[in-house]
Each structure stands twice: as C-alpha cells, then as structure tokens.
Amino acid sequence: SAWKAPAKVAWRQRDWPSVGRRLWRYCTQIDAWDNLELVQRTVASFGAKSTFFLLPEHQRAVNGTPNADYDLRTTAMQRRVKALADRGAELAVHGSIGTATDGRQWQREQAQLPVPVAGSRFHYLSWEPRRTPTVLDQTAAVYDSTLGFAEHYGFRHSYCHPFQPFNFERGAACRFLEIPLNVMDATLHHPNYLQLAPDEILPALRPMFQETERFGGVCTLLWHNDHFDPANETTGPRQFAELMRYLCSRNTAFVNGRDICEVVKL
Structure with missing residues (x-):
C-alpha cells in the first residue's frame, strides 16, 4: 500500500492534484510495496538468502493494532509465496498480535502458509518472558527471531550466538533456538527511534558488525519489503545495498534460520 501514506499527507494539505495522481497510480500501476519477488532477487544478487516472515492475520487486533495489509489466504497469495519457496526462499510465521501468548492462535496462523515452516517472529516484537517460551515450546517452531530492540540496534541479550531461552514453567532450557x-530498518530512521541520516547508518552499525565478526556470531538484518521501495531515500534499497556490500567485503556467510538450526543441533 505504497500510495496510502503520501495520499493521506496530500489530503491533509488539501493538495487535490497530488491526491488524484496517487489514486490514478493505485488504479493503473503495480503497487511499489507489492514486491516480494523483487526483494528475493535483490537479496540473491548479493549471494544471500531470503527469509520471508509472513503475517497471516489481516484483520486489526482487538487493541486496534494493524496486522497485514494483504490476505495470505487468497489463491493468488498462496501461489506467490509458494513460488518464493520453490525458488529457494525460506518462509516463516510472523505471528499476529496475541500469538505470543496463545499457541493455538500461532498454530492456526502457521497452517495458512503453503509449506512447512520452522521459524517464528512476533508482530511488533511481542514477547512475554514467562509465557512466550512455553507457547513456542508447544508449537512446531524450531527457531524464533523476535528478541531484538525496536528502538536501537545491538544485542538484546548481550550475546551474538543462537541460544535456548529459559522456560520458567518447566524450569529448563526451551526446545527451540x-x-x-x-537491527531493523525502522529503528534507523523512525521519528520515535534513532533518526539517523542515510550516510550515518553504516558507520553506526559497523562496530556491531565488527563485534559479531570478532566472536564468530550471527547478525540478523530485518528489512521490511516496503523499505525496498525506491521512493524511500532514508532506509530504502540504497541503504540496504550499502550494508550488504560492506558485509560482502567481510566475507560474510549469508545463511537463513534453517541453516543455523542445522549447525546448532538441539
């Protein structure tokens, strides 16, 4: 829905010609955010693998939080994401609001994906330390990749290696990794977060990359598909490419969640 935000701005400014142009583009052109295939090709051009965390719920949450602006249940979307997997992408569950404390809801959403999945990440990085580990332990999730900061890049658990969280109910390590x-794209320039200029992003992240390299750890880069829109000049495709070129220069091993789970056998 790349047209909505600028159309709303134009509407508030009573810029009716701009509103009309946005609506015309919406009716006659492919939306710039309807770009999963472009994302996969772009990532592959750097010798890397894509993991698409897909949000199965398209209705707003009870608290009003928006979920997906697409409907994964449609035949067209099922074919598209299946084609991504057929071309080598990994599919994973992006659990909607509420799934972090409701395993049955997570299982229902996981079942909407057209191929078996191993990975999970929760919408808005939702995580309740005393409940979410138990929820995931009761699902088919082999790994999760939720635990990071929304407001800053870095190491939320002071650790750059995959690990098993603690399950407080069982008093033991979790079964998942x-x-x-x-680091997440929105963190870098969102008005509530870091507000970095485009040329400040790589210098800010380089020490974190170097620390991860020093200890032979993993570094997960979350780049939403709307940030591959060329109109995004702050955390868009140019900034993504700059980060990827740097990582390539360091001989980074680009892997996905399944690959990591194969190396770290539980």
Missing part, C-alpha cells in the same frame, strides 16, 4: 535480532 532463539536467533538474535540485531
């Missing part, structure tokens, strides 16, 4: 989430 937690793969740290280190």
